[in-house]
Amino acid sequence: MRVAIDSGGTFTDCVYLVDGEVRVLKLFSTPADPGRAVLDAVKQVAENPAVPEVRHGTTVGTNAMLERKGARVAFVTTAGFEDTIAIGRQARTSLYDWFRSPLPPVVPKELRFGVDERVTAEGSVLRTPSGESLRQLAVDIQASGAEAIAISLLFSFANPANEIMVAEALRPLGLPISISHRILPEFREYERGSTVVTNAYLAPKVSTYLRRLGMEIEADFPGGSVQVMQSSGGIINAAIAAEEPVRTVLSGPAGGVIGAYRLARLAGFDKIIGFDMGGTSTDVSLIDAAEGGPRTTSDAVVSEIPVSVPMLDIHTVGAGGGSIARFDAGGALHVGPESAGSVPGPICYGRGTLPTVTDANVTLGRLDPDLFLGGKIRLDDTRTLQLMEEARGSLGSVEQFAAGIVLLAETAMEKAIRVISIERGYDPREFTLVSFGGAGPLHACSMARSLQIPRVLVPRLPGALSALGILLADTVRDYSRTVMLPGEAEHSVERSLDLRYVGQGYELNVPYGADYLDEFHSLHRKRYGYASKETPVEVVNVRVRVTVRTAPVNLPTSELTPGDGSQAVLKTRPIYFDGAWRESNVYQREQLRSGDRFAGPALIAEYSSTTVVPPGCITEVDAFGNLVIEVYVA
Numbered sequence: 001m002r003v004a005i006d007s008g009g010t011f012t013d014c015v016y017l018v019d020g021e022v023r024v025l026k027l028f029s030t031p032a033d034p035g036r037a038v039l040d041a042v043k044q045v046a047e048n049p050a051v052p053e054v055r056h057g058t059t060v061g062t063n064a065m066l067e068r069k070g071a072r073v074a075f076v077t078t079a080g081f082e083d084t085i086a087i088g089r090q091a092r093t094s095l096y097d098w099f100r101s102p103l104p105p106v107v108p109k110e111l112r113f114g115v116d117e118r119v120t121a122e123g124s125v126l127r128t129p130s131g132e133s134l135r136q137l138a139v140d141i142q143a144s145g146a147e148a149i150a151i152s153l154l155f156s157f158a159n160p161a162n163e164i165m166v167a168e169a170l171r172p173l174g175l176p177i178s179i180s181h182r183i184l185p186e187f188r189e190y191e192r193g194s195t196v197v198t199n200a201y202l203a204p205k206v207s208t209y210l211r212r213l214g215m216e217i218e219a220d221f222p223g224g225s226v227q228v229m230q231s232s233g234g235i236i237n238a239a240i241a242a243e244e245p246v247r248t249v250l251s252g253p254a255g256g257v258i259g260a261y262r263l264a265r266l267a268g269f270d271k272i273i274g275f276d277m278g279g280t281s282t283d284v285s286l287i288d289a290a291e292g293g294p295r296t297t298s299d300a301v302v303s304e305i306p307v308s309v310p311m312l313d314i315h316t317v318g319a320g321g322g323s324i325a326r327f328d329a330g331g332a333l334h335v336g337p338e339s340a341g342s343v344p345g346p347i348c349y350g351r352g353t354l355p356t357v358t359d360a361n362v363t364l365g366r367l368d369p370d371l372f373l374g375g376k377i378r379l380d381d382t383r384t385l386q387l388m389e390e391a392r393g394s395l396g397s398v399e400q401f402a403a404g405i406v407l408l409a410e411t412a413m414e415k416a417i418r419v420i421s422i423e424r425g426y427d428p429r430e431f432t433l434v435s436f437g438g439a440g441p442l443h444a445c446s447m448a449r450s451l452q453i454p455r456v457l458v459p460r461l462p463g464a465l466s467a468l469g470i471l472l473a474d475t476v477r478d479y480s481r482t483v484m485l486p487g488e489a490e491h492s493v494e495r496s497l498d499l500r501y502v503g504q505g506y507e508l509n510v511p512y513g514a515d516y517l518d519e520f521h522s523l524h525r526k527r528y529g530y531a532s533k534e535t536p537v538e539v540v541n542v543r544v545r546v547t548v549r550t551a552p553v554n555l556p557t558s559e560l561t562p563g564d565g566s567q568a569v570l571k572t573r574p575i576y577f578d579g580a581w582r583e584s585n586v587y588q589r590e591q592l593r594s595g596d597r598f599a600g601p602a603l604i605a606e607y608s609s610t611t612v613v614p615p616g617c618i619t620e621v622d623a624f625g626n627l628v629i630e631v632y633v634a
Contacts, residue, residue: 003045003471015467033212046224056228061245065305081114084193102304104452126633128162129162148176151177176207190320225237250311260274267459273285275440280341282317333408349380360402388402433453434449434456435457445631448629463608497512499539501524503535508523508527533554555624558623565598568587568596584604596620600616614632617630
């Protein structure tokens with residue numbers, strides 16, 4: 001039995017198969033002990049004697065980085081380069097903010113250790129560390145109170161002999177050791193060092209979490225297994241994830257990208273923008289099937305730390321359903337990035353006291369208090385209106401206050417979509433917005449209208465699509481190595497190449513094939529506005545991806561029968577649009593049939609989410625049960 005679980009900041013989503021049918025379960029997350037919600041979900045859905053294969057999208061590593069609550073790491077590098085990890089690239093996160101200080105380095109000065117060794121760029125060993133120096137290094141690290149060790153020597157990707165020697169000398173300390181030539185055998189010592197430090201920083205917490213989760217599942221379901229979603233969009237065994245937790249930093253969001261891409265392709269859409277709005281943050285991604293599907297990057301930065309293992313190209317902003325609204329000292333309204341999470345949660349959950357985006361949607365009539373989570377939880381709209389009224393300050397009405405909260409959240413999310421599309425040479429008007437996450441469909445049509453995106457696709461189970469993507473994902477292992485060859489050199493087994501014009505500092509990744517140089521010139525023109533075919537090209541890194549296909553999930557389809565959806569209308573309710581209340585139909589999504597077509601304004605309620613259809617938009621249900629919304633663009 002295959003079970004996929006995505007742990008979010010507010011909800012833990014579980015998707016599983018019963019007789020080929022996809023089902024979903026949502027539980028409140030347990031931030032203090034994330035594994036408890038995961039185990040509860042497995043116990044609720046797993047049927048004895050079925051042995052569950054648990055696929056997990058985890059935020060344990062993500063949260064440790066964002067909160068800077070990882071291990072105390074000893075960083076070992078070539079003598080004279082100990083401070084590289086702190087000096088970095090001298091890039092400022094906020095270029096025009098004179099008062100902003102960078103976050104402190106993950107590795108403080110007293111935990112940086114130098115080794116007297118040297119390897120040339122070509123891989124020749126000039127100097128090996130002495131036995132005495134390695135014994136002293138072990139003594140110093142033990143005395144430092146380090147909880148994990150990261151080793152990154154110069155040019156170890158060309159020859160790891162010295163790095164292996166250092167690791168063997170430190171192994172008796174019994175600490176987790178991360179070695180750069182295994183984690184990231186590529187050039188650029190700062191990025192390689194920061195990546196291996198990140199791995200060591202996360203290793204104790206992630207490995208403990210996964211080991212405990214695996215033991216608990218094995219105890220309840222002998223023979224059960226745990227696999228983990230990688231940031232690159234593939235599944236790996238939990239044992240590998242425990243050793244290389246840096247590959248799981250964007251574990252949950254990666255599942256959403258895979259799920260959105262797979263379902264959009266089935267529905268006939270090849271160019272999509274993924275819009276995943278959850279309780280804490282929003283993740284956006286751009287996918288063009290003509291370019292090979294979801295794009296990966298090796299230039300990610302998480303919590304101001306470069307992480308250069310392959311990750312899906314996802315842009316994240318701190319705007320979600322739980323994002324808190326507040327006024328600053330000057331009276332200006334702000335939304336996020338602080339979130340109410342699941343505890344205490346928004347006001348409407350019954351425990352929170354600060355207004356959030358979810359509370360704004362309740363105030364505007366866009367969430368029906370009786371239909372949240374299929375009626376399992378009733379939202380407290382009376383308390384919400386009372387506290388929203390108290391919090392609105394000098395704004396003219398509570399509706400204006402709520403509409404302002406929604407507008408600010410949508411502005412932040414719209415900016416994120418512009419970053420991944422317009423700023424990279426893509427026209428969003430050529431794409432379909434695939435909206436998912438518990439809060440995404442509430443805002444998708446408004447976002448599409450602002451960006452002139454012609455249609456919105458709301459897949460089945462939008463609030464659990466990340467978990468569905470994890471269920472559908474293939475098992476993947478990524479390998480890379482720096483080679484520095486002329487661009488015309490012959491290659492036989494490489495699947496993709498990092499290329500650049502000679503003299504450039506950064507690369508573009510293109511699939512390897514007979515026309516890889518033409519592909520590079522074309523991509524360079526699209527990304528940067530020009531190509532220089534007369535300039536020599538060099539291959540910097542070669543990459544291989546090994547994939548084991550997951551058994552397919554056959555999603556059911558229905559014959560299209562024209563209808564108006566009237567059989568699914570539960571009631572009408574007033575919803576606030578464009579400064580006025582509009583009486584709107586409320587549809588039960590599970591009662592809609594393929595071929596139904598109707599106009600907004602409307603609210604479409606379902607177990608995992610709610611979709612808002614503004615006036616002028618037309619909704620049609622396709623053969624897969626997806627909502628395809630034609631957006632009126634003024």
